Amino acid sequence: MSLFFNVVPVADAITMARRVAVRTETETVPLADAFRRVLADDVRTDVDIPGFTRSVMDGYAVRAAETTGSSDTNPAILAFRGRIAMGTGADGRVNASECMYIPTGGILPAGADAVVMAENTELLGNDVLVKKPVAHGENVLLYNEDFPQGAIVLRKGRRISVQDTGVLAAAGCKGVPVSRLPRVGIISTGNELVTVDTVPGTGQVRDVNTVVVASFVREQGCLPVVYGIVRDERDAFSGALSRAAAECDAVLISGGSSKDDRDMAAAVIADLGEVLVHGVAIAPGKPTIIGRCRNVPVMGLPGHPAAAFIVMMVIGRHLLAGMTGETVPEPRTVPAKLALNVPSAKGREDYVRVRVENGIATPLFGKSGLLNTLVQSNGVVRVPAGREGLETGETVDVILW
Amino acid sequence: MSLFFNVVPVADAITMARRVAVRTETETVPLADAFRRVLADDVRTDVDIPGFTRSVMDGYAVRAAETTGSSDTNPAILAFRGRIAMGTGADGRVNASECMYIPTGGILPAGADAVVMAENTELLGNDVLVKKPVAHGENVLLYNEDFPQGAIVLRKGRRISVQDTGVLAAAGCKGVPVSRLPRVGIISTGNELVTVDTVPGTGQVRDVNTVVVASFVREQGCLPVVYGIVRDERDAFSGALSRAAAECDAVLISGGSSKDDRDMAAAVIADLGEVLVHGVAIAPGKPTIIGRCRNVPVMGLPGHPAAAFIVMMVIGRHLLAGMTGETVPEPRTVPAKLALNVPSAKGREDYVRVRVENGIATPLFGKSGLLNTLVQSNGVVRVPAGREGLETGETVDVILW
DSSP: OOSSOOOBOHHHHHHHHHHHOOOOOEEEEEGGGOTTOBBOSOEEOSSOBSSSOEESSSEEEEOGGGGTTOOSSSOEEEEEEEEOOTTSOOOOBOOTTEEEEEOTTOBOOBTOOEEEEGGGEEEETTEEEEOSOOOTTTTEEOTTSSBOTTOEEEOTTOBOOHHHHHHHHHTTOSEEEEEOOOEEEEEEEOTTEEOTTSOOOTTOEEOOHHHHHHHHHHHTTOEEEEEEEEOSOHHHHHHHHHHHHHHOSEEEEESSOSSSTTOOHHHHHHHHSEEEEEOBSEESOTTOEEEEETTEEEEEEOSSHHHHHHHIIIIIHHHHHHHHTOOOOOOOEEEEEESSOEEOOTTSEEEEEEEEETTEEEEOOOOTTOSHHHHHOOEEEEEOTTOSEEOTTOEEEEEEO | OOSSOOOBOHHHHHHHHHHHOOOOOEEEEEGGGOTTOBBOSOEEOSSOBSSSOEESSSEEEEOGGGGTTOOSSSOEEEEEEEEOOTTSOOOOBOOTTEEEEEOTTOBOOBTOOEEEEGGGEEEETTEEEEOSOOOTTTTEEOTTSSBOTTOEEEOTTOBOOHHHHHHHHHTTOSEEEEEOOOEEEEEEEOTTEEOTTSOOOTTOEEOOHHHHHHHHHHHTTOEEEEEEEEOSOHHHHHHHHHHHHHHOSEEEEESSOSSSTTOOHHHHHHHHSEEEEEOBSEESOTTOEEEEETTEEEEEEOSSHHHHHHHIIIIIHHHHHHHHTOOOOOOOEEEEEESSOEEOOTTSEEEEEEEEETTEEEEOOOOTTOSHHHHHOOEEEEEOTTOSEEOTTOEEEEEEO
16 A cells, blocks of 8 residues: 555535435334434424414404504503303304404404403403503414315434424424334554553553544434444454454444554555545545445544544544435625634645634634644634635634534 | 413513522432433543553654755655654654654654644655654644643533533543433313314314424423323313422423413412412513422423413523523524514513524514414524614524524
8 A cells, every 4th residue: 555645525425325325214202202312204294383462472362444543541441251261163253343252372253353461451340441452363363274174294314303392292203214223333543552441551542533523423313332442453443344244334433544554444444345535625534434244334533533523524424324315505704804814735624723712713723633623622623625715804604622 | 360461571480480499409320321411410531541652643753853945846854753652652762763654543753843734744764754844733632631630621511512422521430420310290271272182173273382392492401201181170270280399499480471460380289388479571481480389399381382481481491491500601693684574562581483594584573473484494593681682684683483
């Protein structure tokens, strides 16, 4: 192998990650378990929402025109014709110069077209004094104005949010079609690695990537399957990868991907399948690998935790989204002014950790192995491949994490 | 009871939510389960990170001064003195005019003070040609420059992020001190409510709030305990609340909180304990209740799902954060220009759902009962209590969801 990478642009790496991804099957889960899952089909409502014209206030159902010009000193006077009960069929009717008491959520009685808030009324004997006019339709939700029966309420590919679970409930979706959680095998490789419960000896470091990759996989709505630390020995590594590829829907390997002759991730992936990308024009993260073992996508991440994290965020999430069918939203950014120049090599996308405070983004020029910059930063600034750097005072978009 | 609320400002409601919150105990969970939990104690590293000065590149360990002025046409020539092995003690030494091959993560040998990337070198017989100068310390992580032994790596109150799990691993924190997940009882009340698997009859609506509140509770790192739909009857309601308060750390009730004489949440809470707030100067969400049954905090949310969601986001999260000890970060906002005027009542904080696209925030003036505005919006704009509205073209901070 050459000492040099044949790097591809970040966009090509993302395309390849999407291409090797294999969709998991659709399964149906109870609504109570659907939060954070990825919708595998469009969901339609089986009923009109709302199913009837209802009040959004406690107050009086009226004919709006009869309240025109009313005020504290010159109230409209309407005859009180009883109360609307909750949860039962409509039984009332409001005729001219009449009103009915209606609680929030009650069915608007026939004849009425608006609701006056209780606070703007006064009950006087059998009359209701209305002290503030309402417009036609005021304080009322119209029959099926939210979603008509059969309308799509949520589209497939959506990660189900808190609010979305409510829409699914209203639509009667008690079993939600979601993509099965992809099982993602996680392998950390390196002779220098020891487990977290070991005190590292000279030359040794604790395995940070297993838990970082597992947490990321969980955050992306997948199921981590941990294979632990594998030595930099071809047989051990090959065995672990074969096993993970047989048991999982995708495999993420960290370490063993740089162009050192001791590094073997690419060689072993090539043995068991194919390497499609080895080297991406991204910093940190150049030695990234994308390949597959038979039909199982395999990604090789850099050994440095901070670099592995950036590569997962920029490229790996597209692989996982390809497995669940999730539509990946544009990253959320906030604009901020750069506090310092950010140099960069042309032809390479740089992701520089920054701390944003009061609209000022201060780059944390930590070396990519430093963990403290990951904790102290609250986002990254992307330097596009076509730029040689960003200048102090320039307004940049910070991708928050 | 009066027809009118005695409303308190949002800030006072938040203070009260914090005051009634009771911290859960600390428990220790395995690192693999710590993601998204709230740290209950500061965590310190038991070792220096890194434990030795190490290379961040594959290349050659050198004395930086000896590479000064080197170039492709005028390389520095250093004698190759062997290779650093990974994961073992330092065994090498670089003397004047010498270098050693060092893989990423290898211990920098005595005498060396920098690493030249392999790409900028050429091995020629027993000599290494260095074609690019390096500075003192370049491509090297210094002993304990990340975190010295005993330093606090993460502070209590932090919700553990993906990156944080890596820092905990490096610090040797295999058992992580976190707050026990608060059990949050969820009650939906209303005679008009039917379960999700029921087709609503006239005047009925499906219970949307149970699943919305449960998803929110989950998102906030708590454990939802669902008590289902309770009828608007004093005994049924009182029984459900007593049971939930006995079994849970907090109770969230939706519905039954507005100032209609049929509504009883406040009355029942007062019977079983005390009502501290009934009415908040917020729209939507005015009929919010904060109270407690003995030592268990109880919050009454509006029955409208969109209003319940806003109240949970603005006030409820502080109650739950008070239970876990989480430090609530400032909400994330993006600046955007308003596409339309937003009227508001002075003295009231309004939360208006907006859709932000390309820096333009378009208010969705949905009535608070509409679900589709929750799904179509991607955030809210807060109109402060002191303002009577916001104007078209004004730059506002949008709180994203």
